[in-house]
Amino acid sequence: xxxxxRVIFYFALVAILFLLxxxxxxxxxxxSWDTSVSILNMALxxxxxxxxxxxxxxxxxxxxxxxxxxxxxxxxxxxxxxxQPVGEAWEAGGARVLAGLLIGALTxxxxxxxxxxLPKGNARAVFTIVVLVGGFFIYRSVFDPGVEAxxxxxxxxxxxxxxxxxxxxxxxxVGGLLAAxxxxxxxxxxxxxxxxxxAIATLGIAEIIVAVIKNEGWLSRGAKNVNGLPRPVxxxxxxxxxxxxxxxxxNFGLGxxxxxxLYIKLGYALLFTAVLVIVLxxxxxxxxxxxxxxxxAIRDNETAARAMGKxxxxxxLQIFILGSAICGxxxxxxxxxxGQLVPTTYNPLRFTFLIWVMVIVGxxxxxxxxxxxxxxxxxxxxxxxxxxxxxxxxxxxGLDPNNWFAVRMTDAAxxxxxxxxGLILLLVLRFNPRGLVPEK
Amino acid sequence: xxxxNALVMLTNFIIIPATTYGAQLALGxxxxxxxxxxxRFSNFAHGDTMALGTVVTIGITALFQSWGITLGPLPTxxxxxxxxxxxxxxxxxxxxxxVYKFYRAKKAAPIVFVMxxxxxxxxxxxxxxxxAGVKDINFTDGERFLIQARAFKEWxxxxxxxxxxxxxxxxxxxxxxxxxxLFWFLNRTRTGKSMRAYSDNEDLALLSGINPNRVVxxxxxxxxxxxxxxxxxxxxxxxxSPFTYFQLLLPTFAAAIVGGLxxxxxxxxxxxxxxxxxxxxxxxxxxxxxxxxxxxxQPEGLLQLLSTDYKIAVSFxxxxxxLLFKPxxxxxxxxx
Numbered sequence: 001x002x003x004x005x006r007v008i009f010y011f012a013l014v015a016i017l018f019l020l021x022x023x024x025x026x027x028x029x030x031x032s033w034d035t036s037v038s039i040l041n042m043a044l045x046x047x048x049x050x051x052x053x054x055x056x057x058x059x060x061x062x063x064x065x066x067x068x069x070x071x072x073x074x075x076x077x078x079x080x081x082x083x084q085p086v087g088e089a090w091e092a093g094g095a096r097v098l099a100g101l102l103i104g105a106l107t108x109x110x111x112x113x114x115x116x117x118l119p120k121g122n123a124r125a126v127f128t129i130v131v132l133v134g135g136f137f138i139y140r141s142v143f144d145p146g147v148e149a150x151x152x153x154x155x156x157x158x159x160x161x162x163x164x165x166x167x168x169x170x171x172x173x174v175g176g177l178l179a180a181x182x183x184x185x186x187x188x189x190x191x192x193x194x195x196x197x198x199a200i201a202t203l204g205i206a207e208i209i210v211a212v213i214k215n216e217g218w219l220s221r222g223a224k225n226v227n228g229l230p231r232p233v234x235x236x237x238x239x240x241x242x243x244x245x246x247x248x249x250x251n252f253g254l255g256x257x258x259x260x261x262l263y264i265k266l267g268y269a270l271l272f273t274a275v276l277v278i279v280l281x282x283x284x285x286x287x288x289x290x291x292x293x294x295x296x297a298i299r300d301n302e303t304a305a306r307a308m309g310k311x312x313x314x315x316x317l318q319i320f321i322l323g324s325a326i327c328g329x330x331x332x333x334x335x336x337x338x339g340q341l342v343p344t345t346y347n348p349l350r351f352t353f354l355i356w357v358m359v360i361v362g363x364x365x366x367x368x369x370x371x372x373x374x375x376x377x378x379x380x381x382x383x384x385x386x387x388x389x390x391x392x393x394x395x396x397x398g399l400d401p402n403n404w405f406a407v408r409m410t411d412a413a414x415x416x417x418x419x420x421x422g423l424i425l426l427l428v429l430r431f432n433p434r435g436l437v438p439e440k
Numbered sequence: 441x442x443x444x445n446a447l448v449m450l451t452n453f454i455i456i457p458a459t460t461y462g463a464q465l466a467l468g469x470x471x472x473x474x475x476x477x478x479x480r481f482s483n484f485a486h487g488d489t490m491a492l493g494t495v496v497t498i499g500i501t502a503l504f505q506s507w508g509i510t511l512g513p514l515p516t517x518x519x520x521x522x523x524x525x526x527x528x529x530x531x532x533x534x535x536x537x538x539v540y541k542f543y544r545a546k547k548a549a550p551i552v553f554v555m556x557x558x559x560x561x562x563x564x565x566x567x568x569x570x571x572a573g574v575k576d577i578n579f580t581d582g583e584r585f586l587i588q589a590r591a592f593k594e595w596x597x598x599x600x601x602x603x604x605x606x607x608x609x610x611x612x613x614x615x616x617x618x619x620x621x622l623f624w625f626l627n628r629t630r631t632g633k634s635m636r637a638y639s640d641n642e643d644l645a646l647l648s649g650i651n652p653n654r655v656v657x658x659x660x661x662x663x664x665x666x667x668x669x670x671x672x673x674x675x676x677x678x679x680x681s682p683f684t685y686f687q688l689l690l691p692t693f694a695a696a697i698v699g700g701l702x703x704x705x706x707x708x709x710x711x712x713x714x715x716x717x718x719x720x721x722x723x724x725x726x727x728x729x730x731x732x733x734x735x736x737x738q739p740e741g742l743l744q745l746l747s748t749d750y751k752i753a754v755s756f757x758x759x760x761x762x763l764l765f766k767p768x769x770x771x772x773x774x775x776x
Contacts (some may be wrong), residue, residue: 016526063551065484065558136745144741189760195551195765196482201763203484204756207690215749348686353562360555412570419566426539426560429552 007437014375028386034258037265039266044272045334047374050358051279051367052326058365058439059292060319061299063195066186066202068351069209070324072330073182075341076213076220081171082239083229089153089218094148097145097218100143107135118412127361150218162223167170168230172275172332179328180321182209187320192313198320206352216344226341236260268337275333279326283367293391294320296365327355348420354381357425363435372437377424381417388416444713446731448483458719459712460677463615466711467670469695470622470704471663477538477639477702478738481553485561486667487689490681492531492564495572497524498579505581515607515676518614521669526602528663535560535661537734540692544656568682577680580607607676609719618669619708622662623776626704631658639702658769685754694755698762700769709770718754721745 018036018301025031049067052279111131118124151159171258182205190201213220220226239245239260249259298305298312306312335341354377392413396406428435461738468490475478475483483489510516539556586609589601594640596602601733625630638655646652671685695714699706725743733739746754762769 061551063554078726127695140741189763193547195768196554197697197763199484199551199554200482200690200697200758201756203688204694204752207687208750208753209753211750215747349562353558356555356558381604408570411573415566415569415574416565418562418569422559422562422566423565424558426563428560429556430539430542 004435006205007372009435010372010376012371014379015354017379024289027389028383031064034262034265039379041265041272041337042334042382043266043276043375043378044269044276045330045337046355046358046378048272048276048279048330048333048368049327049355050362050374051276051283052323053355053359053371054323054364054367055283055286055326056317056320056323057359058367058370059287059295060316061300062191062316062320062323063199064202064320064323065199065348065352065356066204066206066209067355068329068346068348069202069206069326070179070182070205071331071334071351072210072213072343072346073178074328074333075173075335075346077175077178077328078168078171078335079220079226079333079341080163081166081174082168083226084165086158086160086162089150089158089161089375092153092220093149096142096146097150097161100139100146103135103142104139107139109130110135120428147216147218155224159224160218160226168336169232169271171336172329174417175328175332176325177328180325183321184317187317191316191320204347206348208426210343210346213341213346220341220343222343225343227338227339229336229339229341231264231339232271232336233264236264239263258356271335272337279329280367280371281299287367343382349421353425354378355422357421357428359434360425361428362435363437363439365439366435366437369435369437369439373435376436377421380424381421384417384420385413391416441753442731445598445742446597448596448602448769449728449731452600452602454716454719454723456604458609458716460611461719462715464609464670464674464677464711465665465688465691465695465715466708467615467673467709468692468733469699469707471666471670472692472696473579473702473704474637474659474663474666474698475700475706477531477654478635479544479553481557482549482693482701483566484554484689485694486555488561488564488682489528489532489663489667490570490688491680491685492671493528493570493664493678494671494685495568495707496527497521497668497672498572498577498675498680499526499652500577511582513606514610515580515582517672517676518580521672525665525668528668529661532660532664533657536656537776544649563683565686572680572682574682579680579690580676582606605677607673611673614669614673618665622666622704625662629756631655635659648719684685689716689752689761690752691755692760694759698758700771703769706769706771713770714755714758717758718751721754722751758767 021029021031021036021039022033023029023031030036049071053064053067056064111128114124114127116133118127150161153159185199186205188200190198213222214221217224224284236257240256245263246256249256249263252259254262294305294310295315297308298310298315302312355374358373358377359370360373360376362371363369389410392409394411396403399406401407407411452551457775466487471489472483472486475481475486497517497520498521501515502516504510504516504520509519511519539560540553543552543556559769583606585603587604588604588608593599596633624632626636634645634650635655635658637648638650638652642652645655674685691714695710696707697710699708699710722744726739726741729739729743
């Protein structure tokens with residue numbers, strides 16, 4: 001098959017999977033359009049992330065294992081942009097917290113200035129330590145009381161500063177900006193060193209970002225979650241009260257409740273598709289531009305590119321920031337879809353590793369491939385659990401339910417995901433390293 | 441008296457836990473460093489291999505206990521450890537044959553190895569969850585304390601207690617034995633010397649007739665010993681759960697890089713640097729200050745630099761500082 005035929009074949013396959021999900025409840029399918037559209041929505045978000053990762057890995061060969069962190073920053077962006085500000089909390093400790101953060105930033109700025117201005121030597125080392133330690137204690141003494149005051153404000157529903165009360169769609173680019181900022185810090189540190197170091201550094205920053213979101217109650221309510229984020233689509237209750245909508249739904253043979261959830265999910269699907277198409281077009285344009293050719297030249301032979309006068313580290317930093325920003329946007333989209341920020345749900349399998357499998361399976365370096373990989377792998381990720389249960393059922397059919405193997409099999413069905421995804425990655429990496437739709 | 445009390449507190453809450461944790465990290469980091477210098481990649485599956493070794497140990501320990509075999513005052517897990525090492529090493533050599541050998545033959549880029557190790561990491565994680573579930577497992581038995589808090593207080597007449605758990609002393613003893621053996625092996629035996637030669641210059645080593653397959657196999661074997669021992673000691677000291685073992689990856693890497701990737705001595709130093717920083721930074725210093733400082737200078741706050749939730753940030757910060765200012769680490773490992 002030629003490449004374009006192959007692409008059509010694979011996408012037809014994906015379409016059939018999603019149609020089957022809606023049409024039949026045979027085997028692992030649920031026969032619910034609602035589920036089908038839910039899977040599709042997450043697949044669309046994952047596809048955006050996969051495009052971001054493909055930018056980093058496929059175009060430039062950068063190995064980012066911290067996608068989870070950038071996604072979580074996107075999620076945080078939704079809270080700080082779109083929630084209504086909590087006035088009382090701002091009065092209680094807003095100024096202190098802001099002042100504390102400012103002092104923290106000043107300390108770091110001053111340290112950097114000292115290190116660039118002063119000559120190397122003991123004096124510089126002493127000054128650096130004095131500024132850092134002193135700054136840290138001042139920062140804590142200003143910051144901590146503010147945090148305490150904020151978290152004491154009506155802790156069961158607020159206990160945090162809230163957001164800016166801006167439209168929720170605005171949080172998507174904000175998520176991109178936050179992720180870009182984090183990527184800049186990491187890139188400045190780890191790029192230009194061994195390729196493994198970027199992997200280790202991104203792994204670390206992702207854990208830290210999630211730890212911050214989990215523990216800084218004044219910012220994100222931490223483990224108490226932020227519920228009721230504003231939606232960019234109509235409210236189901238409003239829809240169900242609208243006679244015109246009920247009538248239209250009846251024409252499709254649907255009840256008002258069923259119709260309203262489906263309508264809302266389709267609304268999200270449209271929004272996500274729009275973002276996906278924009279990102280895809282931009283990524284394709286970038287790929288075929290002189291900039292894209294330069295990137296691939298750097299990826300394929302860094303030394304030669306450097307000899308031609310290209311600033312490899314700067315270009316790497318640039319593309320690393322761009323890719324991470326896309327992941328941030330996708331993270332914001334995902335949190336908007338969920339309607340709540342639940343910091344404990346961020347885990348590296350779901351938010352880092354899975355995206356990697358998507359990109360590798362689809363075909364690294366090829367945007368269409370990443371897109372395809374995202375749809376296929378997300379579908380599989382959702383379906384591995386029912387498949388595992390099915391497998392547990394047939395493999396333990398004749399066994400006593402208290403048998404060790406039977407108990408382990410039934411318990412382990414949810415963990416099949418880890419194993420399967422690892423296996424798929426290894427198999428593709430070994431036998432088809434260029435992916436389903438290889439880079440031309 | 442106040443000074444003595446403060447000293448006992450420091451020993452009890454900082455020196456003992458940090459030394460134990462440092463020894464565990466050092467063993468882990470030694471494994472990372474060995475793989476890095478012989479196979480030339482950062483093995484992301486390291487934390488989960490530690491977990492695998494621990495899970496196997498837990499299984500064999502349970503088996504021994506059901507047969508009525510125990511080690512008396514020492515944990516039974518110690519008896520199970522050699523068997524678990526054999527199993528883990530076999531699994532690692534098997535993984536190498538199935539996964540990494542192919543890329544070695546192809547002379548693939550290090551990043552491809554890292555990716556493959558990520559795949560191995562998730563498969564191992566799936567396997568250990570299948571075998572032992574996701575809950576915390578405590579598999580320590582035998583005598584719990586060498587020095588009991590109460591007994592110490594009565595003996596010394598101080599206000600502050602001092603406790604030394606068997607597992608803590610055991611960690612340090614076992615770690616010292618394993619490290620001494622490893623250094624003897626690397627510096628004195630023929631196989632160890634050929635490993636170092638292979639790490640220094642692969643082509644020259646091949647020219648002088650060193651069998652690369654043997655070197656690689658012995659490396660995995662030793663890594664099996666190191667990871668299983670590290671994992672079991674950590675599990676005995678705290679407890680086993682898949683998630684904490686996964687999170688050990690970052691401090692282990694940080695330790696190896698701080699010391700200088702590829703330098704065994706550096707890995708040990710790095711382990712203690714990371715462990716002590718983590719414990720010192722997250723410790724609540726108020727009570728110690730209460731003993732040492734005069735009344736007029738008593739602090740109001742807890743004197744805790746960083747909440748324990750950010751433990752992981754400590755190893756990360758150390759990592760970033762090293763990468764920024766001294767990418768080769770303390771002991772000049774291979775870098776960049």
